Amino acid sequence: MTRDEVIDVFRECGAVLEGHFILSSGLRSPVFLQKARVFMYPRQTEKLCRALADKIRAAVPGRIDYVVSPALGGLIPGYETARHLGIPAVWVEREGGEFRLRRFEIEPGARVVIVEDIVTTGLSSRETVAAITALGAEVVACACLIDRSAGEADVGVPLVALCEYKVPAYAPDALPPELAAIPAVKPGSRGLA
Template identity: 60%
Template structure:
C-alpha cells in the first residue's frame, strides 16, 4: 500500500479529524487521527495489519513470540497484528496508572515481544509499555505502529516500524498559533493530558 492508499483508509473511516486537539502527551494539534475509527471495520483493520506486518523484516518477524499492545488504543491493532503474524496477542493496561500485564496474561522468561501501538507521538506510552514487558520477563525486540506522528524523533530503544509517518504540527499549550488558539480545545484520546 502506498501512503496515499493508507491515508485513503483513514479518510474513508472519518478518522482524520480537524480542529484543536489535546494529545495524550499534553501537546496541542490542529489534526487528530482517531485510529479506533479506522480499526472498527474488521476487514480494514486486517488489511492494515497485514500491510504493517509485511514491513517488518522477515528475519525479525520469525523471532517474534508474542505481540503486546498498550490498552486501550493499541488493543485492536495489536490483536490484528497477532493474527497477521500467527502469534498470540496480549495487552498491558494501567489499573493503577502504571502499565502491567493482567487478566491471566503472562510471558515466558525471555519471550521475544513485538510491541504494537496505534499512534506514536512522543513515544512515552510505548516506553512505559516496553518497561512493563521487561518487568514481566519479556524482551521487546521491536515496535510497530499504524502511525508515526513523532517526525521520526521517537526514541523507543528498539527498532521501530510504522505503517505511515504523518507530520502534523504540535504545540505547547502556551505557544499556540492564533488560529488554533481561537478554537476550543477537545481531548479525543483515552489518556489524561500531561
C-alpha cells in the first residue's frame, strides 16, 4: 500500500482528527490519528495489517516466532498482523509502570517482531523491546501502521512502517499561537487509571 492509500483508509473511517491534541508522548499536535476508528472496521484493519505483514516478510530475513505488542493500542494490529504471518500474537502490559509479559511465556532465543499501531517518539516500542530482550528473546524488528516521526524515532531495532506520515508535534511550552488558542484534549490511552 502507498502512503496515500493508508491515510485514505484512516480518512474514510473518520480517524484523521484536527484540533489540539495531547499525544501519549506528552507532545502536542494539531492532528490526531484515532486508530480506534479504523480498528472498529474488520475489513479495513485486515487490509492494513495484511499489507504490514507483507512488508515485514520483505524486510526481516529468517523466521519470526512471535508478534509482541504493547497493550492497549497495539493489541488489534498485533493480532491481525500475526494472523497474516501465521504466528502467535502476545502482548505486554504495564505492571508497576513497566511493560511486562504477564500472561505468556517466550522462550529464550525466540525471534520477535514488535507490532505497534502508530509510532511518534518510539517510547512504547523501546519499552517493549526492553521487556522482551530481558527475557532472552531476540527482537529482530519493530513494525507499525504509521510512523508519525517519518523515520526520526529511534526504537532500538529496525523499524518497518507501513507508511510514514509526518505530522507536526510540539513541546507544551513551544506551541504555535494558533494551536495554543485551542483547548487541548487527550484522546489516547496512556496514563489512564
